Amino acid sequence: MSETSVAIGRRPGAPTRYGVTRDDLGELLASEGQPRYRADQVWRGLYEQLVGPAAITNLPAALRTRLEALLPLALEPVTESVADDGETVKFLSRVAGGYEVETVLMLYPDRATVCVSSQAGCAMGCGFCATGQAGFDRHLTTGEIVEQAVTAAARAKAAGRRLSNVVFMGMGEPLANETAMWPAVERLHGDLGLSARHLTVSTVGIVPGIRRLTERPLPVTLAVSLHAANDGLRDELVPINRRYPIDALLDACQGYLAAHGRRMSFEWAMIDGVNDRPSDAVELASLCRRLRPAAHVNLIPLNPTPGWPTTGSPLARVRDFRDHLESLGVQATVRRNRGTDIDAACGQLAARHREGQLAARHREGQLAARHREGQLAARHREDGSRDQQPAART
Template identity: 40%
Template sequence: MAVVSMNLSTTPAPSQALRADSRVLLGLSEPELQQLALDLKQQSYRGKQLHHLIYKRKIKDIQDFSQVPLAFRNELEEAGWKVGRSPIYQSVTAADGTVKLLIKLEDNRLIETVGIPVKDEKGVMRLTACVSSQVGCPLRCSFCATGKGGFSRNLNMHEIVEQVLAIEEIFNHRVTNVVFMGMGEPMMNLKSVLAAHQCLNKDVQIGQRMITISTVGVPNTIKKLASHKLQSTLAVSLHAPNQKLRETIVPSAKAYPLSALMKDCRDYFVETSRRVSFEYALLAGVNDAVEHAVELAELLHEWGRGYHVNLIPFNPIEGSEYRRPSKKAVQAFAAALESNRVTVSTRQTRGLDADAACGQLRNKFQKSPLPTDSDNLQPEEDVAVAC
């Protein structure tokens, strides 16, 4: 299998990323919206109103900005501005309350985002938005449905932010946590991810520590992320305790050896004082033996201390040779890590019956857009909702 080229350039000013020609209001900060109002010969407080309408009221069309004068609305549209919200093409609700949304982008491609509601022992709901960063994914990890559906392009910053607003609308509840664990490899779209992170933190007002950026590992990007000194969690998808096994599960590992990845994770901790979390998908008979757990613990101790491992029992996808491990095997793996002084948790599977669980996001319009007459089709006819 060919190794994917993973060269990436980023800019040090994510708040300005992708804005020059977009004319999209979503993603602009309150000061930027105030400046826009002044540029259009309005008073600056109109920009504050725009900010409220976009992020709090979640209004999707400029002509529905009833709090601002019609003349200002018309002037915004004449200048080529739009809110930047996309329609929901389809939603699927699982028995556990997890909701998967298919969002139809301006170029007729579909992305998937998932809302995961969890109530604590006091009945307080935590709502997690699992957001996509690309249309499809180019890395083609062997156990993941998204890569099997192909890759089209990176998402723009506002296309990431709008996923969170869409989840808030569907649940009529504030999103408390955001995880960049949907479709795509966030580090291959770091410019937009950093810009979206800033908007979600400053404008949507989600705390940095409530945001997780996940990566399977892209050369030179963990160091770049560390330079921003975010308080968010970095989650590295490891999936194997040694290079040889990892290459069979994650083909891109050939271009980014495990030793280099672990060094970057160690340097990230030194630079940010933020512990790295490691994701480990358990595949029955492949990487789920107690011996693998012991080897994983040795690897982590070699490169640092205080690491956390999040175990993810494989979620079935069509056409995969992998199987979900037994509960006994998962428990034995976790116990082996704990006995070797590694903190471990096992992810609760959510949204399985809606193909919304980890690794299951896929649709057949990742690579090619929907047909232009798709609005006349029934979603269940033209969308393969995951695998």
Template identity: 40%
Template structure:
């Protein structure tokens, strides 16, 4: 039996070609595109012919990410979602509400192969890349939950390294910003990377005015190698050169993510070294109070220590904020909810089924 096509993977012209092959005029493709990008399922598409819908149900997928578990923080209202994909793999997402709007954080891979010590999503490695449509379907599923509200910002910081799935991520960025679709401006989208240098340079040339967030987490290779294996392939000097290229090419600053890890990278000497590294670069540092990762015996720092680190950077003229802690009581860190599922009886049974196929 032929593999079913994921319709959300397609640009409007590609969808029009698919519908033409099925024997229907172009306006049906426009109708279908509109429904799909509202998060609708086939049964809701009331203005499409029944024959076309029957054909699509047999050979295509409408929404490829279905919410199967939700956790809500009693502290701040953050919502954590576990999505099921058509092949029964699981990924996760987070909805964060701010005064300026709603931000959704989505996954780009099932698992991750980067091996960062502070990240739970990498503990089982990378199972596979997500398609652009699977990323888009996560956003649409959460957007439907908001009712009269609307997703205003997207961050690609869930499970996976976005630039390790480069082509599908760029396709997603273009699809989600189409005016006939969700119409979310690239300026309201952030893409995170642990520092894949060639892809950072390539992304700078895509003419997409997104925000680039670089997971730096250390001011030197010596420290970075303790927590980020990618530093063996791309030393900090190369990462910083790519960041300068980003600023020169796009005219947009770089956001540096810096998780404060007790006993590793959070002393004042690290702050001073970081300020020296970033001097003269158009950037902002986002300090992250680490969610504890018991599997790696890593702990975050106290709020006063984080504030001392921030003050040291500001005194050396580095723009910085301490990220608001959200979802700490609901396994808010990357990969924790999926890992809990995999360690549950249901997850273990499903993993055995997958291994036997």
């Protein structure tokens, strides 16, 4: 099998439901004495009907039960938050090793988008990002990535919508986990039926990864989390810039655009007093115009993040920044913050859940300490009472 699960409570070496390839599934079913056409039935159930084996009704009941055991899910639901009148759903799931990852489904009038994670945690160290503050735990597997998208697609289907876009903008750096990320892209394209232009891979600027992406056959949309337009500020905000400075990053981006003929975007988190000045807009516009075609800019009001001393730019300043860019010939969009009240920014729900767990453990520890203190006090009173009793008569 191409991918296995070592999740808590699951047998090490067992295949996962969305970790197996179609060939893997055929071999598994053949080993169970099933005819070859069963693989097509199961695959259509998983990727077209968006259901588990138990709900694939054209399979024999015994086989459904057997496949539920043979092909467990890799993501264990932890909690789920809903906002924006049900249009934003954030899933927090636990993966092998006990690590938690986030997935966000966003329903818009014209599209349904899921933001998936590619790693548990992140090693890039961007201080204004909740995931970056938490540090790196491990890479996600292809099956864990695909399962996030399928889970969101099933939820969208239940709301009468079809999943139309997948963005790799959740926890982690996708190009640092390319060996698992790219097969997931191919699965989403070939089996979930999403157009390559509706698959977006975001990166903080891993230049070798962008060059490898350039050689890939699918022209996915490239998004670069830029956040600063000069090396001095970007070194501070995005530490990987010290290894791959802006000039090298732009060269790699231009190579990607030349190979695939697609416009890319720069992601720009608006941080109050840090990168939202008129001079920042002028520098950013200059970088955008160096690319052909010029990059589009997505302006993202920074969600408040515990541990980062600054806040997001006021909305009026965000709009002024956008207008300034457009006056300089650069297309820019202000991204609407979704699910702020449910910690929808990358890493926030996981961080809040960890804080809740630590607080609960602290409360449990306090309760246990009080209990121990009570026991000691009771023993002390008992000892004192015995000391005060008259001596036994002889």
